[in-house]
Amino acid sequence: MIRIIPAFSFAASLVALAPLGAAAQELTVRVSGIAEARGEIGCALHASGASFPTGQAGARIVWIKATGSEVRCRFADVGAGSYAVAISHDLNGNRRTDTNFLGMPTEAWGVSNNVRPSLRAPRFEEARFETDGSAQTISVRIAK
Incomplete structure (x- = not known):
């Protein structure tokens, strides 16, 4: 009986830890097409369409310095x-995609x-x- 308890405890601990590994995944977004190595690249992960693509409500947002033609969020x-x-390439530090008077982006995005509807x-x-x-x-490739 003494041998069964440690074996059972070990097996139970493996079963208890198994879901932790499966639930924790990393999503990497490779952003290319960065024309200028200045400013920041903002990556927003949306789980629904409620605020997509420009809203921040409910989105997980990561900001990375634009250091070359490609970054990873x-x-x-x-x-x-x-x-x-x-994705937005913020050149002026306001952490949003700037637009012109027609609402068209003036900074690179993707x-x-x-998808790039006209x-x-x-x-x-x-x-x-x-x-x-x-x-x-x-x-994701960004462009103006």
């Missing part, structure tokens, strides 16, 4: 599900799936991608 502990990413903002459904509970890397 990392989001820890992203669970399995549907998401969309919006979204997941590299006369409207991208929709969440167009930029949506799925995660399956494992680490994942997606690529």
Whole structure:
């Protein structure tokens, strides 16, 4: 009986720890097309279309210095599900995508799936991608 208890305790601890590894995934967003190595790249991870692509409510946001033609934004502990990413290259330090009087962006931007409608903002459904509970890397190219 003494041998069974330690074996059972060890097995139970492995079962208890197993979900922790599966629930914690890292999503990496490889941002390319950065024309100027100045300012910051803002990466916003949206779990719904409520504020996508320019709103911040409910989004997880990461800011990275624009140090070259490519940067990587990392989001820890992203669970399995549907998401969309919006990227902005903030050149003037206001941490938003500036627009002209017509509402068209004047700073480089991009979204997941590299969707670029010409006369409207991208929709969440167009930029949506799925995660399956494992680490994942997606690529987004930004442009004006």
